[in-house]
Amino acid sequence: MPGPLQGADEILIDASPHEIFAILEDSQRLPEWTSVLSSTGSREMPGAVRECEVDLDGKRGSVVERCIESNRPRYIGWAMEQDTFGFSRLVSDFGFSFTLKPAGDGKTRVRNETYYKTRHPLAAAMNATVMRRKFRGARRRWLANLKRLSEDATVRS
16 A cells, blocks of 8 residues: 655546546556556456556666456556666655546546655655656646646547
């Protein structure tokens, strides 16, 4: 189970929860809106595991993530099981989630949350000065990309 909430961002998307969730649950679409270069996953559902090759600010590595909860089209969450970036030396119980809430007129409010526990005092200091800011930037980029992708799909359909 993920650790305590470390940060959250949200965005209003002009698309239905079903349209947005279809993107979130398709691991093969991750390169279209995240830092993922490739994924072994397919359809996300509780227990599904995916290995992703990732580029984080020019540093390449891999992560293994497990979908821990999915309530289509309202909520989906993952826990990181392994990484080659060194996160696991700094934090434990790392997870992230998306919550989708209808906002009227075919719009959806999407909230992306990040959870983890810091492992030691140096990690806590790094969390306060660097990590939270980096994760916030990633969440905001991913939400903006998810908005673009979802709204483009809505216009085409």
